[in-house]
Every structure is written in C-alpha cells, then in structure tokens.
C-alpha cells in the first residue's frame with residue numbers, strides 16, 4: 001500500500017483517518033526506515049470502547065482457556081523471532097543476537113505468565129469472623145482476584161517487544177484487556193508482536209495497538225476515563241503521567257543511576273567483567289545499566305586497567321554485524337550524551353579512551369576521576385559512557401548511591417558476604433546484586449525502583465497481582 005504500517009483496532013489492521021504518519025528513523029543510517037499511522041483521539045476512543053467490551057467477555061473466559069491462548073501466542077512469537085528481531089535491528093539498532101534473545105525471552109515470559117496466573121489466580125481465601133473481637137463465627141468471607149478492566153501498556157524503545165509483553169501477558173491472564181502504545185522507535189517490532197497475538201486467536205478488541213505522536217494522543221490516552229490501570233516503562237514522562245492520571249493503579253519504572261560499589265577485597269576480574277557487561281551492553285541503553293562505578297582508591301588503578309583491557313575488545317559498528325556498541329537510538333540522545341562527556345572533560349575527568357562519535361555512533365568511553373560536581377556523576381547518559389568515582393570508604397560509596405534521586409538497582413563486589421548484606425541494606429534501591437551487574441531478570445524476580453525510579457513492583461507474579469483487585473463475598477449465617 002502506501003508503505004505506512006497499520007495500527008490494530010478491534011481485531012483489524014487500519015489506516016488512520018488523519019492521513020498522517022510518523023517516521024521511524026533507523027539510528028544507523030539516520031534515514032526513515034518505516035512509517036506508522038498517526039492515530040487520532042477519536043480512534044483512541046474507539047479502541048478503548050472495544051477494549052472495554054471485549055474485557056467483559058474475557059473476564060468470564062475460563063482461566064485455563066486464557067492460559068491456553070497465551071501459550072499459543074508464545075509459540076507463534078517464537079516462530080516469528082527472525083522478522084521481529086530484524087525490526088529491532090533496524091528501528092533501535094539492537095545488536096542482531098540480542099534482538100533475537102529479546103523475542104525468545106518474551107515468548108518464555110508469556111508462557112511463564114500463563115502458568116503463574118493459573119496457579120495464583122486459581123486460589124482464593126476463606127476467612128471466618130470470630131477471630132476479630134466481638135464477633136461470633138457467623139460470617140464466612142470468600143475472596144478471589146478479579147481483573148481491573150482496560151490496562152494501558154506503554155513500553156520504552158529499548159525493549160519494545162519484551163517490555164510490552166511483560167505488561168500484556170500478566171494483564172491478559174488476569175482477565176484484563178490491553179491497549180498498547182508502543183514507542184515510536186520499535187513500533188513496527190511491536191506491531192509484529194501484536195500480530196502474533198492476533199494469529200494465536202485472541203478475541204477481537206481484547207488487544208489493540210495504537211501508534212502516533214505523543215503530543216496528539218499521549219495525554220489523551222493516559223487521562224482517558226476508560227483506562228483502569230497504566231503500566232509504563234520509560235523516562236521522566238512517567239512522573240508527568242503519574243501527576244495527571246486518575247485514581248487508578250500505576251506501575252512505573254523510570255530509569256536509574258545504578259551504582260557499582262567495588263571493595264578492596266573484591267574479585268577484580270569478576271568486577272571488571274561485570275562493569276563492562278553492565279555498563280556497555282546495548283551501548284548502555286538499559287535502565288539497569290551500571291551507570292556509575294564507585295571503587296575503593298586502593299584497588300582503583302588495577303580495576304580501571306582491567307576494565308580498559310576489556311573495553312578495547314568491544315566491537316563498534318552496525319547492529320547487523322552484531323557489534324557490541326551500536327548507534328544510540330536518536331541524534332538528540334547522542335547529543336545529550338556528548339553534553340555530559342564535554343561537561344566532565346571541562347571539569348577535569350580523565351578520559352581512558354579518546355572520545356569519538358560518528359552520527360549516532362559513540363565509541364565506548366570510561367571516565368576516571370569523576371567528581372560530584374560533574375553532571376555525569378548524577379545524570380543517566382543512556383549511552384556507552386561510564387564514570388568512575390574513586391572512594392576512600394564504604395560509607396562514601398553508600399552516600400553517593402543514596403544521594404541520587406534514582407533508586408532502581410545497585411551492585412556490590414566483595415568476598416565478604418556479611419559486608420555485602422550490610423551494604424545492600426544500606427543502599428536505597430529496589431534491588432541490590434551481590435557480585436553481579438544489575439539486571440531485571442530472571443523475569444519472575446521482583447523488579448522495582450525506589451524514589452524517582454518508579455511506583456510499584458514488577459516481575460511476573462507482582463504484575464499479575466497488581467493488575468487485579470480483591471473481591472470478597474461474605475456469607476452471613478443466622
């Protein structure tokens with residue numbers, strides 16, 4: 001047709017009445033690679049309306065049947081891993097192998113959700129009244145978990161498939177319907193993923209995917225009275241959404257400044273390997289990336305040397321060639337990263353490698369001797385540049401970590417497990433990893449941020465629970 005990917009509404013692929021489209025720029029070539037529909041508010045209204053209607057029937061569909069459909073979607077998704085991964089390569093410059101991993105991980109997540117849902121939603125509670133003072137055993141209370149209604153899922157560009165599915169699957173197994181608003185970069189990968197749910201045979205209207213400009217439909221979606229829950233992953237926008245949204249449950253994951261604390265007694269090879277993996281995977285564009293290294297001065301030279309040796313081995317180039325470091329998602333992102341680097345340079349940070357940039361491609365850079373007056377000590381670059389701050393005590397490290405307005409994850413490297421646990425308790429973050437880089441997975445683990453890093457907890461079990469409400473029926477005996 002006109003080369004513009006259609007949006008998905010009421011079980012059909014549609015062109016927007018706006019006649020307008022949104023371009024998706026390939027970060028590597030910086031040319032328009034795909035176009036998606038610029039949907040209108042009226043089209044959003046239609047989607048929410050059909051989502052509400054479909055949800056009513058879906059809530060009455062037996063749990064085992066919901067699970068069966070999800071298992072089917074997981075299988076279809078895995079069968080289509082190659083074309084979906086190809087989109088991730090073109091839309092967000094994810095290295096080819098990681099792109100395939102994202103899709104496979106998403107299939108596994110859907111299946112796990114189906115199984116977990118069957119178990120936890122297959123159980124309710126039975127309470128009796130005479131445990132509370134003044135009551136006889138004349139009231140029996142039966143509780144179970146019921147769906148919320150329409151869940152609005154807004155995933156970010158860095159995992160357009162996986163962080164969509166981590167919202168869609170828990171919502172569906174719990175009996176909710178889904179309105180998905182994918183990120184612009186990654187929208188076509190998301191539409192392909194939605195097509196897999198379509199092929200699996202979900203009822204029409206139960207899942208919809210609306211594309212378009214945030215300025216046109218963003219607030220309209222998040223403030224829509226027909227929406228019963230928002231699950232959002234992304235940046236600052238989440239804070240704005242949480243201020244404007246109605247009285248509905250919110251699940252938000254909004255980035256981090258994950259600290260990696262390295263003590264004198266640490267296995268420095270292990271620490272260096274995790275600093276590189278944690279700091280530079282997908283070119284640092286992960287909310288759980290290591291974003292500041294806090295290393296004890298006495299082992300800092302040795303650690304930095306080991307990290308530099310590994311950074312030298314990172315391949316830099318195109319995602320099609322499966323390079324470790326690939327172009328960052330947009331030009332404005334590259335400009336932002338460069339701004340942080342230049343600020344650090346001006347204020348005297350030591351560059352362990354030469355700063356190099358071509359278009360959106362930024363070569364990996366370790367910045368040593370970073371001090372708290374530099375922006376990069378606090379801000380999230382979301383790129384392949386990593387600051388090292390040398391500390392003289394554990395307390396100094398914990399203090400830096402807790403002075404951040406973020407509190408997603410953190411990690412500590414030491415051979416002393418008692419020390420590690422004390423440090424973990426002292427770090428104000430949702431998760432602390434001992435002797436490994438921060439990471440969300442395995443996907444059934446709880447995942448949550450403190451402070452500006454988010455609201456609520458994710459992970460398969462927590463997401464299913466969050467997307468339900470308790471309903472109780474009380475039997476009153478004579």
Ligand code: G3H
Nearest residue numbers: 158286287288439440441
């Ligand atoms: O970007 C945020 C993701 O939730 C991080 O997931 O730890 O699997 O890369 P990950």
